[in-house]
Amino acid sequence: MQRIIPKPVSVEPAPDGAFTFTEATTIVAQPGNADAARIAQFLSSLIGAAPDKTPPRVETTVVADAPGQVRLVLGSVADAGDEGYELTIAAERITITANKPAGLFYGVQTLRQLLPPEVEYEAAIPDKARPMIVPAGRIVDRPRFVWRGAMLDVARHFFNVEQVKRYIDLLVLYKINRLHLHLADDQGWRIEIKSWPNLTKHGGGTAVGGGTGGFYTQESYAELVKYAQDRFITLVPEIDMPGHTNAALASYPELNCDGKAPSLYTGINVGFSTLCVDKDVTYKFIDDVVREIGALSTAPYFHIGGDEVQKLPPEQYRQFIERVQGIVQKNGKEMIGWDEIAPIKLLPTTIVQHWRPKGHEGLAKAARLIMSPANRSYLDMKYDKNTALGLNWAGYIDIRTAYDWDPGTLLAGVPASAVLGVEAPIWSETLGDMFDVEFMAFPRLPAIAELGWSPAARDWDNFSRRLGAQAPRWVALGVNFYRAPEVDWER
Ligand code: TNX
Numbered sequence: 001m002q003r004i005i006p007k008p009v010s011v012e013p014a015p016d017g018a019f020t021f022t023e024a025t026t027i028v029a030q031p032g033n034a035d036a037a038r039i040a041q042f043l044s045s046l047i048g049a050a051p052d053k054t055p056p057r058v059e060t061t062v063v064a065d066a067p068g069q070v071r072l073v074l075g076s077v078a079d080a081g082d083e084g085y086e087l088t089i090a091a092e093r094i095t096i097t098a099n100k101p102a103g104l105f106y107g108v109q110t111l112r113q114l115l116p117p118e119v120e121y122e123a124a125i126p127d128k129a130r131p132m133i134v135p136a137g138r139i140v141d142r143p144r145f146v147w148r149g150a151m152l153d154v155a156r157h158f159f160n161v162e163q164v165k166r167y168i169d170l171l172v173l174y175k176i177n178r179l180h181l182h183l184a185d186d187q188g189w190r191i192e193i194k195s196w197p198n199l200t201k202h203g204g205g206t207a208v209g210g211g212t213g214g215f216y217t218q219e220s221y222a223e224l225v226k227y228a229q230d231r232f233i234t235l236v237p238e239i240d241m242p243g244h245t246n247a248a249l250a251s252y253p254e255l256n257c258d259g260k261a262p263s264l265y266t267g268i269n270v271g272f273s274t275l276c277v278d279k280d281v282t283y284k285f286i287d288d289v290v291r292e293i294g295a296l297s298t299a300p301y302f303h304i305g306g307d308e309v310q311k312l313p314p315e316q317y318r319q320f321i322e323r324v325q326g327i328v329q330k331n332g333k334e335m336i337g338w339d340e341i342a343p344i345k346l347l348p349t350t351i352v353q354h355w356r357p358k359g360h361e362g363l364a365k366a367a368r369l370i371m372s373p374a375n376r377s378y379l380d381m382k383y384d385k386n387t388a389l390g391l392n393w394a395g396y397i398d399i400r401t402a403y404d405w406d407p408g409t410l411l412a413g414v415p416a417s418a419v420l421g422v423e424a425p426i427w428s429e430t431l432g433d434m435f436d437v438e439f440m441a442f443p444r445l446p447a448i449a450e451l452g453w454s455p456a457a458r459d460w461d462n463f464s465r466r467l468g469a470q471a472p473r474w475v476a477l478g479v480n481f482y483r484a485p486e487v488d489w490e491r
Helices: 034-048 101-114 161-172 218-229 246-251 280-296 314-330 399-403 434-441 444-453 460-468 471-477
Strands: 010-021 026-029 057-059 069-074 085-089 093-098 132-141 147-153 178-182 234-241 301-305 334-338 351-354 368-371 419-426
Touching: 010 085, 026 034, 034 057, 034 069, 034 101, 069 101, 085 101, 093 101, 101 132, 147 161, 147 444, 161 178, 161 218, 161 434, 178 419, 218 234, 218 280, 234 280, 280 301, 280 314, 301 314, 314 334, 399 444, 399 460, 419 434, 419 444, 434 444, 444 460
Parallel strands: 026 057, 026 069, 069 093, 147 178, 147 419, 178 234, 234 301, 301 334, 334 351, 351 368, 368 419
Antiparallel strands: 010 132, 085 093, 085 132
16 A cells, blocks of 8 residues: 555555455446446456456446445545545445546546556466455545646657557556647647648658658547546647747748748757748638647647747747737637746746746746756656667756656745646657657656655655556556666566
8 A cells, every 4th residue: 555656645554454356346436427437447447357357347326335346436525626536445345435537537546556467467377366455444645736747749759549548548547637749840740730731741741760750630639639538638739839840831831931841850950940920821820720729629728839949039939929829818728838938928827838957037927837847857868878768968867866856846936836737748859669658758757747646745765665566567568667776676
């Protein structure tokens, strides 16, 4: 019970007793609630995946309390908010109670970490079958922050629907609730825009190093939105502008000030491209893009990037961001931008995403902030000088560096109340497939997830023990993780 990541608010193991899953175990979902039924089904499939186990029957109607049940109850739990839960395990039954389905889902993720790793692997060796026992006790839990994010750069290298679903599957283990997708950059445009078809037809066809790229059709993006939503993750779309736009500029000559389309770009430089901010067609283009993507998302957010613009004087940059902020607002979304937008006049709903370790201008006045300092939370930074993958412009990030900081107090002058939470971005200049992504994300992603969920107190030795205990589960899931030398990995 003391191994859970992110660390729960309170864990009280009982002195003795345990619940045993048997053929007779049933999972009773809150009657009449489709989310609760889906979550019950998730738990049932998990148990059914272990060797020799049948998936427990799921009940979705009113069923009398009886021994041998796992009950998922929507009720009223004090101080649990929309995402908290209470998990009670006794010999007779397991009960998860929450105010909202998200809380039931997180309670199930906690229970999952108390189950043996065989539940993660359908093809586990049958003679390894063991009785499935969970120790008795009580866990009361709720998140510290509302924004517990990961980001995947699908522009530098493209990751297809199945790959993104796999990443989502791993994120839910650690109670992440936002997946920000960096959908366009110099090297590729990755989402179909029906009114500007050449963006993907031409601009989606390559990647860093000159691969074939790829893109999401609107239908496949909608499928991802749904897949994430069913797992209580909000997809946050980003179209970076006015810089990081070579793929768009290459696809439509009219977006360039000189009316000439540049070639597609497959290198890894930044800062050289910009939309033509003086042309009306640029704003028509942005409006179409925000409207079409906005219609596909259940998210109230639209991320406009806004980073690393080297080709515009500050005044032109300011005017551009203010105008785009209006377009995003008109389309019913809250704007998010990287921290270069902070000095500008922002709406109270606009969210600033802090990333530059030294870029603090204007942050103290931001009403809403996401913390993703590159020297702590950038999962594409190398672990140390020997890491083959990744970059090192923000330094090396070992596990302790990723873990040992506080998003609430990192920035002097920023009130804790303005901090929405944390995010762990993965930029993919050097990462070509999910094996690479997983190697950089694990084990640092769980560290950032804990900063987002758990109370502020940090204890490296305790965290490192809990992290080491995750290894058999990652092995069962086939996660290509880095066995960082500072952690004692369980076999
Ligand atoms: C900086 S983070 C960038 C990205 C790069 C990343 C590589 C940010 C807002 N801009 O364009 O991919 O560094 O670590």
